[in-house]
Amino acid sequence: MHIKSKILFILTSVSLFWGCSSSEKGTAETETTKPNIVIIYMDDLGYGDLSSYGATELSTPNMDKLANGGIRFTNGYASSATCTPSRYALLTGVYPWRNADAKILPGTAPLLISTSQMTVPKMLKGQGYETGVVGKWHLGLGDGNVDWNQHISPSPNEVGFDYSYIMAATQDRVPTVYIENGNVVNLDPNDPIAVDYDKNFEGEPTGKDNPELTTMKWHHGHNNSIVNGIPRIGFMKGGEAAKWSDVDMADHFLEKAQSYVKSHKDGPFFLYYAFQQPHVPRTPNPRFVGKSGMGPRGDVILEADWMVGEFMKTLEDEGLLENTLIIFTSDNGPVLNDGYYDDAVEKLGNHTPAGALRGGKYSLFEAGTRVPFMVYWKGKIQPQVSDALVCQVDFLSSLAALTGSTDTSEDSENLLSAFMGKEKTGRSELMLEATGRTALRKGEWIMIPPYNGGAVQQSVNIEVGNDKNYQLYNLTNDIGQADNVAESNPEKLEEMIAAYTAIRGDMNSNIEDVVLK
Secondary structure (H helix, E strand, O other): OHHHHHHHHHHHHHHHHHOEEEOOOOOEEEOOOOOEEEEEEEOOOOOOOOHHHOOOOOOOHHHHHHHHHOEEEOOEEOOEOOHHHHHHHHHHOOOHHHOOOOOOOOOOOOOOOOOOOOOHHHHHHOOOOEEEEEEEOOOOOOOOOOOOOOOOOOOHHHOOOOEEEEEOOOOOEOOOEEEEOOEEOOOOOOOOOEEEOOOOOOOOOEOOOOHHHOOOOEOOOOOOEEEOOEEOEOEEEOOHHHEOOHHHHHHHHHHHHHHHHHHOOOOOEEEEEEOOOOOOOOOOOHHHOOOOOOOHHHHHHHHHHHHHHHHHHHHHHOOOHHHEEEEEEEOOOOOOOOOEOOOOOOOOOOOOOOOOOOOOOOOOOHHHOEOOEEEEOOOOOOOEEEOOOEEHHHHHHHHHHHHOOOOOOOOOOOOHHHHOOOOOOOOOEEEEEEOOEEEEEEOOEEEEOOOOOOOEEOOOOEEOOOOOOOEEEEOOOOOOOOOOOOOOOHHHHHHHHHHHHHHHOOOOOOOOOOOOO
8 A cells, every 4th residue: 555655646746747627527637748839939039029019100910829828928038139148148158159160050060069969949858748840940050060961960850859851050151951850851862952151153143143143132241142143151062952942941841841730649749930031031921021111021021920820720720729838039120121122121110120229130239139029828827917037048957847857057057936927036137149249138237348349230230239338227217228327337247247157158249349240
């Protein structure tokens, strides 16, 4: 009887951990599977781009369902103001500034994540999960000398993903092909792919030399190989049958994400669904063109919102919503002109992509890293707004706690109670990064150390946070960071400097300027 009591206690504990539901007769049903986990990751979506975050000129009803039906965080952060570093932190639980190579990568960069590192998918595999990634990768592939015509390794499959269907880098970078489990999709061996980021291939047209062949005009940096009328970053030849269709990309990734859910519905599964919108080039499908009145940037946000709705319908149709934790967020803040003339500036109207925040992508000001951030789990998470300080770097430890793993990392904190809406407090402090520069958020304060370089990155017209003096802002009283109170609060400034130094070490004021690549 003593042994039976122990067994009953263990079974009851498991039932309580994973949740139980009582019937009208008062009996409890033990869930036999761990919850599915989905991370929906947007690309350059700003804090003010969603109607649930205050946008009045754009309506995002499907994203809003996640925000209004779950927890809408007002202090949710990416770890970095640019894409590659944020993705690195999300998957590894490590601040990107700890890795000198964690910066905006070319399409030929080697895999940034070490195959020996702990990652979110690797941790979840250890807990019995099937793991998949669909969409934008931008964390490097191979060893830095990739033959795109052979199996590519290491890839996402070597850092924890059982299944991967990705673009290598970004939509504006070559190679412009899809890669499934390390193999280029639809590759014709008689038309091999060659990629180079330093020099063009003989006879291949470029946006710079052959503007008559382009359908999208480049503004800065995007003037190399032309694919589908769009000049890209980097040079590429061959692989014609494998090249993607830009206007069908969102539909294509949606279909892959839906198929993954349907084929893994017996779970548990983890899906990292990484959208390409609203990153440049903004190429809405024709059925979304003109829908926003703001040009392609607004159109692709509406397109992405529709994709979120269709994906959620799939989860519902497969009977998975009640056992699926969904996290929605963005890799960094907004940018308008990011390399192409596409009317993003001219047709902006009254829309404010950053909301009340200052700065944007590439910036140490709040709009660089404070992003839309929602956690949804039907029937498990009560709808609410939370001011808890949370970050994507905390997914590793928090999801480990959810699934019973003890894996963690040096920077990832267990914020499961905040993510589940059980507590309104999160981190006490957070180190933020933008193009190699760092700043400290602690409580309601943020401190930006002195940095050389221009205050505004002219090509994108964004304040990047550089100043030769310390900057200190109280975000409760001054969310728009209009009033630098460093001089009038010397004690608080010294406290922030000490906390910053304890984490980061010496100030890195010698970083000269923001480099966009």
